[in-house]
Amino acid sequence: MPVNPLSKIYNMVQYPHRARIALGKRMCDYKTNLPHDVGVKGSYYTGNIGDRAIGEIIKQELANRGYRSQLLSRGSFDKQSTHNILGGGGVIHDWQDLEKLHARLDFLSSGDMILGVGAPGLQSDTARQLVQDCLSDxxxxxVRDERSKRVLNDVTDAEIHTTACPAWLYTDPNEKTKQLTGVNFRPWFDMSNDLLSGYFGYKKGIDTNRSKEAYLDNIHQIVDGVDNPVFIPFKQQDEEFAKKHLDIDIFEYEFSVSKTLKKVSQVDQMVCTRYHSLIFASLCSKPVLPIAYAPKVSSLTDRLELPAYKPHKDIPVEFTTPDHVNEMRLQARRNFDLMDDVVNTDR
Structure with missing residues (x-):
């Protein structure tokens, strides 16, 4: 059925961030035809600031090392690259349909690389076999954490290196602080109990409705218990969630890594739910209150020697300064040192 042109124009005006993301994806697909040595695939055009940060920093780090690279959208394929990289993000899982996992792994050929990814879990035999066949070549x-290494070691004998998310290579923009408490919350899960227990570490049979209400009670308690809270969205859905549930100042969502990082740099402390809100706050040396909605967050808080709290359980309003930030940056850079070793060996 043809799309009404006026409807398309209305959507562009009503949701300009979506238009910018769609334009970026089209430009990305066009650039795959430009000369380059390395194709990098990930979820860089979904509107998630964390995923976009990974793509941008991978491209920057590759350029610093003399590689010509192009970022590829999730649905594109690259026929020109000497090397292909599946780069960053929690991309190795099968909680969605297997076609998406197929598309990610089919991008890779013998001798290609996976850098700094997360592996939330593999439940089906088909997915496990698919990952085993791909990784062996x-x-x-x-991978970004030990939990992801365990997931992959369970299906492959290939060597797995634990490093850190590439986004750790950003630096604090050192904005003037404004006596604010930054807060970031994500919407509650829209998935079944089986998925919550299988991939996100929640107890089997969790009462999702009651847990959601407890989470909403917690976020109200938190914003009531801090000085000058301001909401910092890392995805458009975050802003929509905050407008629906919170009566506090909200920074407008912008699909910009640099602008989001500057907003985090302006606050004195940060409540962190999304994974990259915790990375950004740590890079900016902010005391944090981490809400571990997923195992990837608790894996990160372990490495930073921070407490972590389930979103639907009791959460004390206390802030702690992250430790080992420089070590995380070194581990993030190690992704590219190891890549250099492989490329130089191939030459």
Missing amino acids: LSLIT
Whole structure:
């Protein structure tokens, strides 16, 4: 059925961030035809600031090392690259349909690389076999945490290196602080109990409605218990969630890594739910209150020697300064040092 042109124009005016993301994706697909050495695929055009940050910093780090690279959208394929990289994000899982996992892994050929990814879990035999077949032919596999390494070690004998998310290579823009408490909350899960227990570490049979209400009670308690709260969205849905449930100042969502990082740099402390809100706050040396909605967050808080709280359980309003930030940056850079070793060996 043809799309009404006026409807398309209305949507562009009503949701300009979606238009910018769609334009970026089209430009990305066009640029795959430009000369380059390395194609990098990930979820860089979904509107998630964390995923976009990964793509931008991978491209920057590759350029610093003399590689010509192009970021590829999730649905594109690259026929020109000497090397292909599946780069960052929690991309190795099968909680969605298997076609998406197929598309990610089919992008890779023998000798290609996976850098700094997360592996939330593999439940089906088909997915496990698919990952096993792909990883056995790769020249380098690095993951962002030990939990992801365990998931992959369960299906492959290939060597897995634990490093850190590439986004740790950003630096604090050192904005003037404004006596604010930054807060970031994400919407409650829209998935079944089986998925919550299988991939996100929640107890089997969790009462999702009651847990959601407890989460909403907690976020109200938190914003009531801090000075000058301001909401910092890392995805458009975050802003919509905050407008629906919170009566506090809200920074407008912008699909910009640099602008989001500057907003985090302006606050004195940060309540962190999304994974990259915790990374950004740590890079800016902010005391944090981490809400571990997923195992990837608690894996990160362990490395930073921070407490972590389930979103639907009791959460004390207390802030702690992250430790080992420089070590995380070194581990993030190690992704590219290992990649250099592989490429130089191939030459």
